[in-house]
Amino acid sequence: MGHWWQEKVVYQIYPRSFCDSNGDGIGDIPGIISKLDYLKNLGIGILWLSPVYCSPNEDNGYDISDYRDINPEYGTMKDMEILIFEAGKRDIRIIMDLVINHTSDQHEWFLKSRDKSSPYRDYYFWREGKNGKLPNNWTSFFAEDAWEYDEESGEYYLHLFAKGQPDLNFHHPKVLEEVKEILRFWLDKGIAGFRCDVINIIWKSSLSDGKKKLVLTGSEHYLSQEGNHEILRTLRKEVFDHYDCFTVGETVFVTPSMGRDLCDEKRKELDMIFSFEHMETDQFFVKWFPRKFSPKRFSRTLSKWQQALSWNANYLENHDQPRSVSRFSNDKEYLEASAKMLATLLLTLRGTPYIYQGQEIGMTNVAFTDIDQITDIESKNLYKMTEKLHIPKGYRWRMIMRGTREHARTPMQWDDSSQAGFTTGKPWIPVNGNYELINMKNQVENSGSVMNFYRTLITLRKENEVLLSGGFRELKISKNVFAYQRELEGTIFTVILNFTKKMVKADFKGQLLLSTYNEKTYHGVLLPYEAVILREEKQ
Numbered sequence: 001m002g003h004w005w006q007e008k009v010v011y012q013i014y015p016r017s018f019c020d021s022n023g024d025g026i027g028d029i030p031g032i033i034s035k036l037d038y039l040k041n042l043g044i045g046i047l048w049l050s051p052v053y054c055s056p057n058e059d060n061g062y063d064i065s066d067y068r069d070i071n072p073e074y075g076t077m078k079d080m081e082i083l084i085f086e087a088g089k090r091d092i093r094i095i096m097d098l099v100i101n102h103t104s105d106q107h108e109w110f111l112k113s114r115d116k117s118s119p120y121r122d123y124y125f126w127r128e129g130k131n132g133k134l135p136n137n138w139t140s141f142f143a144e145d146a147w148e149y150d151e152e153s154g155e156y157y158l159h160l161f162a163k164g165q166p167d168l169n170f171h172h173p174k175v176l177e178e179v180k181e182i183l184r185f186w187l188d189k190g191i192a193g194f195r196c197d198v199i200n201i202i203w204k205s206s207l208s209d210g211k212k213k214l215v216l217t218g219s220e221h222y223l224s225q226e227g228n229h230e231i232l233r234t235l236r237k238e239v240f241d242h243y244d245c246f247t248v249g250e251t252v253f254v255t256p257s258m259g260r261d262l263c264d265e266k267r268k269e270l271d272m273i274f275s276f277e278h279m280e281t282d283q284f285f286v287k288w289f290p291r292k293f294s295p296k297r298f299s300r301t302l303s304k305w306q307q308a309l310s311w312n313a314n315y316l317e318n319h320d321q322p323r324s325v326s327r328f329s330n331d332k333e334y335l336e337a338s339a340k341m342l343a344t345l346l347l348t349l350r351g352t353p354y355i356y357q358g359q360e361i362g363m364t365n366v367a368f369t370d371i372d373q374i375t376d377i378e379s380k381n382l383y384k385m386t387e388k389l390h391i392p393k394g395y396r397w398r399m400i401m402r403g404t405r406e407h408a409r410t411p412m413q414w415d416d417s418s419q420a421g422f423t424t425g426k427p428w429i430p431v432n433g434n435y436e437l438i439n440m441k442n443q444v445e446n447s448g449s450v451m452n453f454y455r456t457l458i459t460l461r462k463e464n465e466v467l468l469s470g471g472f473r474e475l476k477i478s479k480n481v482f483a484y485q486r487e488l489e490g491t492i493f494t495v496i497l498n499f500t501k502k503m504v505k506a507d508f509k510g511q512l513l514l515s516t517y518n519e520k521t522y523h524g525v526l527l528p529y530e531a532v533i534l535r536e537e538k539q
C-alpha cells in the first residue's frame with residue numbers, strides 16, 4: 001500500500017457528544033482518553049476530532065475564536081497533549097478539524113478588524129452597502145443573507161455560514177501566513193493531519209452578484225477557484241510536505257473533475273476529499289426537499305466516484321448528516337441486518353473508510369417532536385426562513401426531520417444506565433430515547449452484534465491487501481442489489497449488498513467468506529438486507 005493513511009480506518013468524534021468525564025453534561029477530551037482502549041479494540045487507526053478549539057459555539061466549534069487553545073468546556077491543552085500521546089501509544093493517530101474559510105466573530109482578528117484603520121481590516125470582507133442594499137446578492141449556507149451590518153464599523157461583512165462566522169479574505173497575504181503558523185503549531189504537537197472544512201470555497205475570485213439560484217446564489221465566484229488550488233499547493237509545499245501527515249478536504253458541491261483537481265497525487269494539493277453526491281441522491285436540489293431513497297441511484301453514484309478518483313474518502317454519515325441506518329436502510333425491524341450491510345459497503349469500497357461515532361453500534365435518527373428540541377443553527381435558521389415564506393408548519397417540520405444535523409449530535413450510547421453512560425450529569429442535549437436497546441455495552445459481548453461485525457470487517461480489510469489496494473469493478477446495480485468486485489493479483493472479492501427487506505437472487509461465483517447473517521453457505525439468494533463477500537482465486 002502507498003501511504004499509512006490508506007491502510008487505517010478513521011473514526012470521527014464529535015467531542016461535545018462523545019464522553020463526559022466531569023459530569024457537566026458536555027463531552028470532553030479526558031472522556032475521549034478514557035475510551036481509547038475501546039477504539040483500539042474496534043481496530044481504529046486514526047481519530048478525527050471535530051473542533052475542540054476555543055469557540056462561542058454558535059456553530060458548535062466550527063466558529064473558532066482561538067486556533068491555538070482548547071475550549072475549556074473540553075479540557076486543557078495538557079489534556080490534548082495527553083490524548084495525542086496516549087493515542088500514539090495505541091498506534092492511533094489524531095487529525096484535527098481545520099476551519100479556515102471563516103473564524104468566529106469573537107476571534108481577536110475580527111474584533112480588531114471592526115476598526116477601519118486596523119491592520120486586520122482586510123483579514124475579512126468588509127464592504128459598504130449599495131444604494132441601501134447589501135454589497136451583493138449572495139446567499140449563505142444557513143438560509144440567510146451572506147452579509148451582516150456592523151454598527152461600529154459602518155459597513156457589512158461577508159459570512160457564507162452563520163453571522164458569527166465571518167469569512168477570511170485570502171487575498172490578504174498575511175492571512176495565509178497566519179494559517180501556516182496554525183498548521184505548524186498543531187503538527188509540531190504530533191498530530192497527523194487535518195480534515196479541512198469547506199476547503200474548496202476559501203478563495204473568492206470576485207464579490208460580484210451571482211446568477212440567482214435556489215441554493216447558494218454567488219457560488220460561481222468561490223467554488224473550487226484557481227486561487228483556491230494555489231493556496232492548497234502552497235500549504236502542501238511549505239507546510240504539509242515537511243511532516244508525516246495527510247489532509248482530507250470537505251469539498252462541497254464538488255464534481256469528479258473538480259475532485260481530481262483537488263486530490264490527484266500529481267496535483268500535490270489534498271490527499272483525499274469527501275464528495276457529497278452520494279449524500280444528495282435522496283433529495284431534490286437541497287437536503288430539505290426529500291426524495292425517496294433509491295438504492296440504484298445511490299449505488300450508481302458511489303460506483304461513479306470509485307471510478308472517478310484514484311483514492312476515495314468513504315463515508316455514510318457524519319456530524320452534519322442524518323444517521324445512515326435510518327436513511328439508507330431499515331432502522332426498524334431490520335436494524336441489525338441493515339447496519340451490518342452498510343458496514344460491509346463502507347469497509348469494502350476502495351479508499352479510506354470514515355466511521356462516525358455511534359455508527360458502529362447502529363445508532364439511529366431521533367424521534368424529535370418539536371423545533372424547541374433542536375439546537376443546531378442551520379435547522380433553526382431554516383425553520384425561521386420557511387416560516388417567513390408561509391410554508392405550512394407540517395411540511396416545515398418534515399423538512400427539519402429529514403435534514404437536521406441534530407440527528408447525529410445526540411450523545412454516544414455507551415450503556416443502558418441513565419444518560420446512556422455518556423454523563424453523570426444532565427447532557428447538553430437529550431440522549432436518543434432508544435439507548436436501552438442500542439448501546440455499546442450490550443453489543444461488546446454479543447459476537448453477532450453490529451459493533452463486532454464492524455470489528456470483523458476492519459480486521460478483514462487490514463488482513464486482505466485486495467481490499468486495501470485492489471481495483472474496483474462494478475458488477476450489478478439493480479433496483480435492490482449493488483454488487484462489485486475488488487481484484488488484486490488474481491484474488492477477487494465479490495461484494496453483494498441487498499438494500500431491501502425482500503429476498504433477492506444474486507448468483508455470483510466464489511466461496512462465501514463473510515455474510516451479515518452468519519450464514520455458512522451461500523446459494524445465490526440474499527436474505528433481507530444481507531450482504532455477502534465471496535472470494536475466488538483466478539487461475
Ligand code: TEU
Binds near residue numbers: 059099252320321405
Ligand atoms: O459543513 C459544510 C456544509 O456545507 C454543511 O453545512 C453541509 O453542507 C450541510 O450541513 C450538510 O448537508 C462544514 C462543517 O462540517 C459544518 O459542521 C459547519 O457548520 C460548516 O462547515 C461551517 O463551518
Ligand code: CA
Binds near residue numbers: 073
Ligand atoms: Ca465534561
